[in-house]
Structures are given as structure tokens and as C-alpha cells.
Amino acid sequence: EKVEITKEQQALMKVIADAYNRHQIPQDVAKKLLQDQYSAEENFLLLTEMATSQVQVLVEFTKNIPGFLSLNHEDQIALLKGSAVEAMFLRSAQVFSKKMPNGHNEVLEDRIRRSGISEEFMTPMFNFYKSIGVLHMVQEEQALLTAITILTPDRPYVKDQQAVERLQEPMLDLLRKLCVLQHPQKPQYFACLLGRLTELRTLNYYHAEMLTSWRMNDHKFTPLLCEIWDVE
Numbered sequence: 001e002k003v004e005i006t007k008e009q010q011a012l013m014k015v016i017a018d019a020y021n022r023h024q025i026p027q028d029v030a031k032k033l034l035q036d037q038y039s040a041e042e043n044f045l046l047l048t049e050m051a052t053s054q055v056q057v058l059v060e061f062t063k064n065i066p067g068f069l070s071l072n073h074e075d076q077i078a079l080l081k082g083s084a085v086e087a088m089f090l091r092s093a094q095v096f097s098k099k100m101p102n103g104h105n106e107v108l109e110d111r112i113r114r115s116g117i118s119e120e121f122m123t124p125m126f127n128f129y130k131s132i133g134v135l136h137m138v139q140e141e142q143a144l145l146t147a148i149t150i151l152t153p154d155r156p157y158v159k160d161q162q163a164v165e166r167l168q169e170p171m172l173d174l175l176r177k178l179c180v181l182q183h184p185q186k187p188q189y190f191a192c193l194l195g196r197l198t199e200l201r202t203l204n205y206y207h208a209e210m211l212t213s214w215r216m217n218d219h220k221f222t223p224l225l226c227e228i229w230d231v232e
């Protein structure tokens with residue numbers, strides 16, 4: 001049947017896409033990527049600074065999701081804590097796949113590879129980056145997928161899951177229509193995107209292990225990261 005995006009879906013798309021595009025890592029932080037220091041210690045510090053900046057970007061984006069600020073306050077925190085790592089994997093994947101000016105990608109990859117993360121986590125991480133890259137998502141799809149990730153009802157400690165479902169459903173419906181309109185030659189494209197969300201969840205597990213091994217080597221995080229990742 002003919003897929004049509006309604007007026008209110010267009011309005012929702014605009015709000016989400018504008019919020020997504022408006023909040024970017026400050027250029028000075030992204031520029032630091034290209035600095036020449038390459039010690040594992042300095043890479044770790046730079047990545048820590050980027051993660052901290054990304055969490056701030058993520059909080060601002062989330063506040064612009066229609067209805068989010070009307071959710072129960074504890075649930076708002078539970079959703080942010082439960083989705084931060086996944087949203088940042090999505091964001092760094094999107095940056096890898098195209099956004100950053102060429103030359104930054106290798107540098108970012110190199111810094112991640114030499115920041116004290118053990119080999120066993122590199123493979124799933126860079127496989128995920130590749131699996132996102134091949135999808136060639138448009139900005140609107142990236143923004144919606146990030147909002148859908150944040151609005152996952154079954155995060156730990158979420159009390160009113162129905163309220164979160166009521167916000168997530170219209171985003172899923174809009175993303176489904178967008179995929180049909182943007183990728184008419186790929187009828188499975190929407191299902192593919194949802195498959196990435198499942199892959200994202202497995203990365204949470206690897207990330208928890210990464211944090212543990214960093215902490216074992218006495219690496220320090222910023223107060224914001226300690227709060228969102230319940231460390232220290």
C-alpha cells in the first residue's frame with residue numbers, strides 16, 4: 001500500500017532531526033583527535049574527554065525528545081543510564097561510517113585501538129562499526145534510531161514501561177515509513193536497523209568488561225561518566 005508520512009510525523013521528524021544535528025561534540029574536542037600524542041595514557045584521556053562530551057550531547061538531545069521530560073524523573077535517569085553506552089556506540093559508528101572529515105576515522109580507530117582496550121573487545125566493536133557503515137543511514141534515520149534506543153522500555157529500574165512504550169512506538173512507526181521511502185529497493189532495511197539495536201545490546205556487555213579492565217589498571221573517569229556508568 002502507499003506509505004504516507006502524516007503532518008504530525010513530519011513535525012516529529014523535524015524536532016528529532018534538528019535536536020540531533022544541533023548537538024555535536026564541540027569542534028575543539030573533535031580536533032583534539034588529530035593531536036599527535038599517541039601514548040595509551042593520552043589516548044585514554046582523550047577518549048574520556050570525548051565520552052564525557054558525548055554524554056552531555058546525549059542529555060541535551062534526549063531533553064528534546066517530545067514527551068521525555070513528562071516521564072517520571074527516576075525513569076528519565078534510568079533511560080539515560082541504560083542507553084548511554086548504546087547511544088555512544090551508535091554515534092561513534094555513524095562518525096566512523098561517514099561524518100568525520102577523512103583522515104579522522106583512521107586516527108579515531110587508532111586511538112581506540114591503543115587506549116588499553118583488550119583485543120577481545122575490538123572485534124565486536126569494529127564489526128559493529130562496519131555493520132552500521134554498510135547501511136549508509138541518512139541523518140533522519142540516525143536521529144530516530146538514537147531516540148528509539150534511548151526510549152527502550154525494558155531498561156533496568158524503569159517503573160512505568162508503558163509510558164516509555166507510548167513514546168517509542170510513534171518513533172518506530174515513523175522510522176519504518178522513512179525506511180520504505182528512503183530505501184525502496186531494500187524492503188528488509190527497517191528490519192535490518194532493528195537488528196542493529198539487538199547487536200548494540202551485546203556491546204553493553206563488552207563495554208562493562210572494558211570498564212572493569214580499565215579500572216583494574218587504575219584508569220580514572222570523569223564525575224559525569226562515574227555517575228552514568230555507576231563506577232567508583
Ligand SMILES: CC(C)c1onc(-c2c(Cl)cccc2Cl)c1COc1ccc2c(ccn2Cc2cccc(C(=O)O)c2)c1
Pocket residue numbers: 024025030044047048049050051054084085088089091092095100108112115221225
Ligand atoms: C571513557 C572512554 C575511554 C570511553 O569508554 N568507552 C568508550 C566508548 C568507546 Cl571506546 C567506543 C564506543 C562507545 C564508548 Cl562509550 C569511550 C570513548 O567514548 C567515545 C569516543 C569517541 C566517540 C564517542 C562518541 C562519538 N565519538 C566520536 C566522535 C568524534 C568526533 C566528533 C563526534 C561528534 O559527535 O561530532 C563524535 C564516544
